[in-house]
Amino acid sequence: MQSKGKCIYCGKLFSGSGLSRHLATHLKEEPVADRKRSYHLVVDAKPYFLHLLMDGDAEMEELDSFLRAIWLECCGHLSKFSTARWGQEIKMATKCRRAFDKGTELWYAYDFGSTTELTIRCVDAYPTATKEGIRLLSRNEPLDIKCDHCKEKPAEELCTVHYGEDEVFFCEACAEQHMEECEDAEYAMMPVVNSPRMGVCGYTGGQIDLERDQIEA
Ligand SMILES: [Zn+2]
Ligand SMILES: [Zn+2]
Ligand SMILES: [Zn+2]
Ligand SMILES: [Zn+2]
Structure with missing residues (x-):
């Protein structure tokens, strides 16, 4: 099952690496800002994904907050970034520009009891600023999950x-x-x-991009 996501700039639907390549065409057009860099990140928890643009000066803590708000937060569990599952921890106060470069892949975990694990890959970096810190470029459209009983209506x-x-x-x-x-x-x-934490602990949905968070808006 390969999920699709809409491009925030033009509204067209793409899947997989096609979406990364397409977003690059828009990101190249972003205004150049002196000594600034922004990072195109893909957060992956198949079949769920997020494409983000993150300002190089924003801290990992901001990414943690964003991931919690869109996908994860249920009851304030601990979380961490590291270079791999058993790799070196990356502190929350680390700036994005120190944590990522083109091709970098990091591991993230939320809740060390019923853990939700994500990987975060840097597709590319651009000489532009992201004023809001983190911008949602795309996310997978709600999955088409049908009722297991009647096999007809959408599952709620x-x-x-x-x-x-x-x-x-x-x-x-x-x-x-x-x-x-x-x-x-x-x-x-x-x-x-629409989250990899669906059905885990007390998770009932996110706080941003509500339009695509639930089956029915
Ligand atoms: Zn587009
Ligand atoms: Zn919880
Ligand atoms: Zn039951
Ligand atoms: Zn049914």
Whole structure:
């Protein structure tokens, strides 16, 4: 399953490396700023992805906050960046320009209990400033997840006690029916959201780009 994302500049849909190449055509046109650099980052948690432009002077802490706000935050767990899963930790106060260069790949983890792991790859760097610190260039469009019960309508909820079984995702009507049959459903039903943390811990959705965060806006 390869997910697609819309280009923030022109609204066209692309998938995979086609999106990276396309965004580069816009990023080359960004105004040149003296002694500034901005980094095109791809955050990957297949099939979920984000394309970001990050100012070289912004700190990793800002990237951490952004990832929490769009994909991860449930109850204030710890997180960290490092060069690899067992690699060297990169401090939150590190500037983006010190952490990334073209081709750099970092590892990120949120929550060391029910961990969500991401990789962050720097596609390229540009001589431009990103005034807002971090700009969302694209993200995967909501995945097409169907109800496991009626196999027809879009899924809106999942039952976390049934992970790995035949029926996990439910549309609104089938969720109601499942609530009656499943004794754990009261605490186990979670919303379907556009995030690699869907169904994990208490995660119920993000705080930015809400339009593409849930199945129904
Ligand atoms: Zn475009
Ligand atoms: Zn949590
Ligand atoms: Zn259904
Ligand atoms: Zn259930």
